[in-house]
Amino acid sequence: MTNAERRSEDGGTLPITLVPVDGPDPRVEGALVVPRTGIGRSLAAPTEVPDAAAVSGSDPLDPEAIRRDFPIFERDFGGRPVAYLDSAATSLKPRSVVDAVDGYNARYSANVHRGIYALGEEATAAYEGARDKVARFIGARDRHEIVFVRNATEAINLVAATWGRRHIGAGDTIVLTELEHHSNLVPWQLLVQEKDADLEFVPIDEEGRLIQANFDALLRTKPKLVAFTHVSNGIGTINPVREMVDRAHAAGALVLVDGAQSVPHMPVNVAELDCDFFAFSGHKALGPTGSGVLWARRELLEAMPPYMGGGEMILEVHLRSTVYNDVPWKFEAGTPDIAAAIGLGAALDYLSALRMDRVREHERLLTAYALDALAHGVPGLLLHGPHSADERAGVVTFNLPGVHPHDVASLLDREAVAIRAGHHCTQPLHERLGEAATARASFGVYTTTGDIDRLVVALRKVQALFA
Amino acid sequence: MDDLYRAEILEHYRHPHNFGTLEHPDVTQEGSNPLCGDRLTLMLDIDEQGNVAEVAFTGRGCAISQASASMLTDRIRGLSLAEVSKIGRQDVIDELGIEISPARLKCALLSVDTLRRALEDRVAWQAETEEEPA
Numbered sequence: 001m002t003n004a005e006r007r008s009e010d011g012g013t014l015p016i017t018l019v020p021v022d023g024p025d026p027r028v029e030g031a032l033v034v035p036r037t038g039i040g041r042s043l044a045a046p047t048e049v050p051d052a053a054a055v056s057g058s059d060p061l062d063p064e065a066i067r068r069d070f071p072i073f074e075r076d077f078g079g080r081p082v083a084y085l086d087s088a089a090t091s092l093k094p095r096s097v098v099d100a101v102d103g104y105n106a107r108y109s110a111n112v113h114r115g116i117y118a119l120g121e122e123a124t125a126a127y128e129g130a131r132d133k134v135a136r137f138i139g140a141r142d143r144h145e146i147v148f149v150r151n152a153t154e155a156i157n158l159v160a161a162t163w164g165r166r167h168i169g170a171g172d173t174i175v176l177t178e179l180e181h182h183s184n185l186v187p188w189q190l191l192v193q194e195k196d197a198d199l200e201f202v203p204i205d206e207e208g209r210l211i212q213a214n215f216d217a218l219l220r221t222k223p224k225l226v227a228f229t230h231v232s233n234g235i236g237t238i239n240p241v242r243e244m245v246d247r248a249h250a251a252g253a254l255v256l257v258d259g260a261q262s263v264p265h266m267p268v269n270v271a272e273l274d275c276d277f278f279a280f281s282g283h284k285a286l287g288p289t290g291s292g293v294l295w296a297r298r299e300l301l302e303a304m305p306p307y308m309g310g311g312e313m314i315l316e317v318h319l320r321s322t323v324y325n326d327v328p329w330k331f332e333a334g335t336p337d338i339a340a341a342i343g344l345g346a347a348l349d350y351l352s353a354l355r356m357d358r359v360r361e362h363e364r365l366l367t368a369y370a371l372d373a374l375a376h377g378v379p380g381l382l383l384h385g386p387h388s389a390d391e392r393a394g395v396v397t398f399n400l401p402g403v404h405p406h407d408v409a410s411l412l413d414r415e416a417v418a419i420r421a422g423h424h425c426t427q428p429l430h431e432r433l434g435e436a437a438t439a440r441a442s443f444g445v446y447t448t449t450g451d452i453d454r455l456v457v458a459l460r461k462v463q464a465l466f467a
Numbered sequence: 468m469d470d471l472y473r474a475e476i477l478e479h480y481r482h483p484h485n486f487g488t489l490e491h492p493d494v495t496q497e498g499s500n501p502l503c504g505d506r507l508t509l510m511l512d513i514d515e516q517g518n519v520a521e522v523a524f525t526g527r528g529c530a531i532s533q534a535s536a537s538m539l540t541d542r543i544r545g546l547s548l549a550e551v552s553k554i555g556r557q558d559v560i561d562e563l564g565i566e567i568s569p570a571r572l573k574c575a576l577l578s579v580d581t582l583r584r585a586l587e588d589r590v591a592w593q594a595e596t597e598e599e600p601a
Contacts, residue, residue: 404529406574414468422502436505436527461468
């Protein structure tokens with residue numbers, strides 16, 4: 001009996017208006033039965049697409065047109081808008097995302113999978129419609145493989161606490177890298193401490209690229225799991241995911257990819273990457289905070305024990321036992337962040353309309369421009385990470401000799417230039433770089449060369465002040 | 468931009484006072500700012516009368532944390548522990564004399580918080596508690 005049949009036998013007290021997608025081609029399109037209401041239909045359809053000017057013409061993005069879609073640029077910071085260079089921390093949000101969140105809260109803020117009334121059905125359709133959008137955006141073959149979580153951190157913790165606790169035992173090895181964000185490090189530390197297992201780390205070379213020969217050597221120790229970031233949030237390195245996945249699989253390991261810094265900035269297709277788990281945060285991809293995604297192969301999700309217990313993740317509850325819900329709802333205990341998921345759907349519509357290959361090219365050109373402008377415009381500035389923009393995403397990390405990055409960031413703030421200073425949740429990477437802290441400028445679809453010019457001018461002022 | 472840090476702050480940063488180590492300190496205390504990875508090591512010689520006979524610090528950090536350590540160590544040299552106990556976190560911020568944004572408060576207070584931990588067995592602190600100033 002499929003879950004959908006079980007639900008209908010239940011006398012309609014269950015919530016989900018989805019057709020079963022157990023068939024041979026569970027493509028996400030059409031998987032959702034949109035409720036009868038017209039509003040529900042429009043909600044599940046793509047939300048507002050970017051300003052036509054942004055996508056007209058041939059290839060390059062027009063960031064000036066894109067900026068008109070982002071209300072934050074209307075704010076005045078001393079006669080100019082902010083030069084926002086901290087998109088690796090969180091992205092700005094286009095109006096369509098703001099409207100999607102507001103629309104839910106203002107017009108159909110019912111709970112999902114529960115209400116047998118129009119508002120509840122609209123909310124469910126929009127929430128599940130967002131799941132379809134995520135599946136399509138990252139190339140998932142099956143919408144049931146999309147678990148909504150708060151952020152990439154929660155996605156990774158979910159895998160560590162469920163798959164990890166079941167499959168990692170004493171003496172087992174998990175391979176990570178020196179590039180990892182703390183969110184792809186600490187959950188595994190907690191796990192190996194509990195299980196008396198081991199962590200090993202792929203080192204980086206002088207340009208911050210993983211040393212593949214060392215990775216191969218670590219694979220010969222037969223790790224159970226390899227977990228690494230697609231793109232380094234610390235220094236921008238783009239890792240060769242597919243090649244590493246193939247070699248890890250050949251060695252018998254499963255692979256988790258942290259996509260927090262790749263999904264917002266380049267085409268990502270989990271089927272092509274062939275990884276087993278993939279995590280990303282919606283709030284770095286133009287979506288609201290509180291939106292994040294775990295993707296995993298369905299058979300893995302189905303075999304994993306639940307993460308949290310509560311409502312929604314159940315089919316039947318008795319005093320001493322529970323039958324869990326199907327995936328992905330088994331992992332979505334409690335009322336989810338419905339507005340955030342709907343907002344994420346709108347954000348992915350926005351990015352899809354821009355086209356991710358064009359987003360990547362825009363940011364590659366910006367990165368090349370920034371690397372050149374900083375190297376030639378700010379004497380003595382020390383750049384970290386790959387030298388070529390082809391090998392790095394829109395993350396440019398640097399130190400200004402003699403000036404602490406916190407001072408750099410405070411002083412730049414006086415010029416309405418917003419950068420990040422610190423270790424960017426990558427303390428081991430910073431130990432490897434030999435810096436307690438760095439300054440980081442990171443880009444998004446709305447970043448212009450003008451923002452980078454303002455950064456360079458402001459850095460020269462800082463240098464003059466500290467000279 | 469030049470109005471953010473007074474010239475005196477920059478001068479303390481370029482040439483911090485009391486920067487170095489003591490040979491046989493009575494008290495050594497390390498402090499760190501987890502936000503930025505800055506570290507500070509504070510060393511104190513306390514004489515028999517209970518006065519701060521000598522003080523030094525090492526470490527690396529931003530202009531605000533270094534200047535505040537430089538100023539604070541100047542201020543406490545020669546004071547009795549009773550006098551030291553009256554130094555509050557707000558006093559340190561006042562002495563810096565610049566606008567400290569909430570994000571930089573930990574930088575400004577690293578030295579005084581490290582001093583408080585260094586002397587927690589010897590001094591009943593009189594000013595405020597570990598709460599951050601409003």
